[in-house]
Amino acid sequence: MSDSIREKITAVLKLSHDLGREERGLAMLGEGNTSCRLDAETFLVKASGTSLANLEENQLVRCRFEALLPLLAAAAMTDEEVAQALLASRVDPTAPKPSVEAVFHAYLLSLPGIEVVGHTHPIAVNQILCAGDGPSRRFAEERRFPDEIVCCGAKSVLVPYVDPGTVLAQRIREETERFVQAENRPPRVILLQNHGFIACGATTGSVLAATLMAEKTARIFVGAAMMNGPTALTPQNVARIDTRPDEHYRQRMLKL
Numbered sequence: 448m449s450d451s452i453r454e455k456i457t458a459v460l461k462l463s464h465d466l467g468r469e470e471r472g473l474a475m476l477g478e479g480n481t482s483c484r485l486d487a488e489t490f491l492v493k494a495s496g497t498s499l500a501n502l503e504e505n506q507l508v509r510c511r512f513e514a515l516l517p518l519l520a521a522a523a524m525t526d527e528e529v530a531q532a533l534l535a536s537r538v539d540p541t542a543p544k545p546s547v548e549a550v551f552h553a554y555l556l557s558l559p560g561i562e563v564v565g566h567t568h569p570i571a572v573n574q575i576l577c578a579g580d581g582p583s584r585r586f587a588e589e590r591r592f593p594d595e596i597v598c599c600g601a602k603s604v605l606v607p608y609v610d611p612g613t614v615l616a617q618r619i620r621e622e623t624e625r626f627v628q629a630e631n632r633p634p635r636v637i638l639l640q641n642h643g644f645i646a647c648g649a650t651t652g653s654v655l656a657a658t659l660m661a662e663k664t665a666r667i668f669v670g671a672a673m674m675n676g677p678t679a680l681t682p683q684n685v686a687r688i689d690t691r692p693d694e695h696y697r698q699r700m701l702k703l
């Protein structure tokens with residue numbers, strides 16, 4: 448195994464353990480999954496039924512992009528057909544079954560600049576995403592303070608609830624393509640209504656930072672909703688933070 452693959456395995460295991468820490472309330476039991484791109488043809492993704500908190504190396508499955516990306520264009524598939532496609536995507540046929548969400552991981556890791564993906568079900572973020580369209584849309588489209596912009600980007604993708612698996616992967620692609628067209632860059636954060644949260648980034652550090660900052664923002668949003676309601680930064684203020692050279696310097700220093 449090459450040094451660079453060894454480093455990526457170590458980094459994604461650490462990210463998984465960081466996201467799975469019980470006191471953070473981001474994921475419990477088998478919730479959530481992580482992935483990282485290994486090379487142009489393959490990526491690693493958490494195995495089905497495993498736990499982020501104590502994920503082990505043999506529970507990361509190496510999968511081929513070319514076996515999973517066609518599912519983004521597939522018509523309705525039965526659960527059995529999806530299970531077969533997931534098993535057929537493994538580089539090592541003795542490896543465990545990849546997570547059912549491996550299809551959206553494959554899609555996001557195929558976008559430029561995205562090397563790592565972390566999916567969780569954070570408590571405060573889900574308080575908002577389970578509160579209907581109004582709060583969900585405000586949380587996705589508005590920004591409330593500068594560090595939220597630095598870690599989570601100036602806007603997030605919002606995906607309505609659909610069945611987890613290939614239908615969700617297809618909807619994530621549709622909404623992400625719309626975002627890329629409008630914003631001219633890939634998203635840092637994707638919000639799944641009545642489900643959870645996805646952070647995408649160039650490094651495991653940027654995925655962890657986006658997740659922790661989004662959860663902190665959600666707690667502030669929910670707290671502010673109990674008083675006067677959350678107030679948003681103006682689009683001018685958001686654009687200013689987003690393009691300031693000192694904020695870009697901070698992003699580089701934090702390896703975001």
Ligand SMILES: [Zn+2]
Pocket residue numbers: 479566567568642643
């Ligand atoms: Zn999920």
